Amino acid sequence: MERASLPDEQAATGSTPAPVPIAAPALPAVLVQSLVKRYPKSPVNAVDGVSFEVRRGEVFALLGPNGAGKTTTVGMLTTRVRPTSGTAAIDGLDVARNPVEARSKLAVVPQRSNLDRSLSIRDNLVFHAAYHGVGKAEARARADELLAQFGLGERAGVKPDLFSGGQAQRVMIARALMHRPQVLFLDEPSTGLDPAARLFVWDRLRELKERGVTLMLTTHDMHEAAELSDRVAIMDHGRILALDTPQALIHSLPGSTTLELSAHAPEGAGAPEGLLDALGALPDVQRVESVGEDSGQGPELRLRLYLGGPAPALLAPAAAVLERHGLQLSAVEIGTPTLEDVFIHLTGRKLR
């Protein structure tokens, strides 16, 4: 695993082919260079020299534990936090120097609801559009369309104090889309949502991606990062520890794909002589471990193989080895590492 603070262009383009530039290379949707934020009276940098770029149409996730500096990074990109040093640009526009123009290109769905409580849901959307110079008729039509799409049509006239966290989240995403932003920032878009609401939000975000909106989200949920993003930056203590596609990050972990084999042992407990060595000699197998003889229905042998390559290719050879030792394969489980394992590998800590 390369601990890179700069985006690893080569590795990333290997799995997601970049669009071929016709005339000039397109500006990245987001460009961040050596960004640092130290809050007043704080002894440490909340964001400590972060650099990355988000391509147009890409879904980019900042994955990190509480206090990693995710919200601060998004704050600097969205003109709400003044960087201590470094630069951030949206669509080629320096956000610190051109905050007004930058704001018209971006939209933010914050971690906590900031809906206007004096306005109905629909008016929240319509006034947001007005702030961004969208004409009245267009704003109304678009608000109704988005509210219907987000399953909020019937509650359009309700004020947001009566809304649950999940509903408020949906309203805020709908609001953010009112002025057709080029880059949408979502700070922990599904924290606090129930599983159904989370899937709903994920579906909406996938639709946005299909329509070519650039999404930058923060999360401390590795499933969310793996599920939605083209590339993930793993962040801790204000620094980016690794940045790549979820697959590449996972594959970079040495020997963490596992293949767990269960077999009935007819002549009693214990692995037959030479079995472990024979399995260990198979290609890509780095280590074999006996993980206990579980006594569900009769004696059972469980063996875990740590692999350096993909697990499915090893299924047939492993079954053959077992058979040669007089064992019948009864169950198979493939353990793939997750981004959580990548995080533990990088920091020695759990994500949460």
Add this chain to the structure above:
Amino acid sequence: MSAVAETAPAGASGGQARTFFAVLRRDVYVTWSELPVFLAQVILQPLFLLFVFGKVLSSLGYTQNGYSDLLFPGLLALTAVITGMQTLAFPLVVEFGWTKEIEDRLLAPMATGLVAAEKVLFATMRAIIATSIMIPVGILVLGSIPWRWSGVPLLVVVLVLGSLLGAGLGLVMGTLVVPNRINIVFSLVFTPLLFTGCSQYPWPSLSRLPWFQYVTAANPMTYVSEAMRAALVPSVPHIEPWICLLVLAGALAVLMSIGVRGFYRRAID
């Protein structure tokens, strides 16, 4: 950089003006949809002051004849300053510290200072309207109010300055106060401000109570009250209007610069 030049027209000043008025329209819309609340908020306090001090006490003979003539301009000043301050300070404290509602406006494509300017403009408008409502209310409660057409130009200028003063005080309070301190600040600032602003007594008459005269001279609201009296009841001894206007202009400059700075500090981390 050519990219910057290309995108500049989108955020040009025309766009910012449009955003500014959209935000102003939001405030007007919210006030309009809560009109009874607005009226109750702005009318109730001065109405009772007017009724008790101007009507009840004089009917019972506890105040001298003519006290209500002296009180009425003072209550106009009070309404202008207090309404301007309340309209700005309370929502701002809550929006910044708690509900974060202001974020959507801070992320609108206009300069952060314009968000503050809109707040000041709207609070001033509300204060002017609330104070104007006091005129018919005064006629209703008192039967007649002191009125001088030749004093109207000064009245209008003072009304605007007094409303702006309230808005400026509100901006300073709203950006300096954190939500869990709002109650204590309210009692520590609001009440003294209310009673040292010469709305219930003319300043020159305080010469019999010199220490209090000094205290009241430090309250900018005093100069609104005094100038209002100069406009409507010039026969009552008052501070010269030009002094009042000068002091008010100075106070406004100081408050606005502190307030806008505070606003930037709260708006951008």
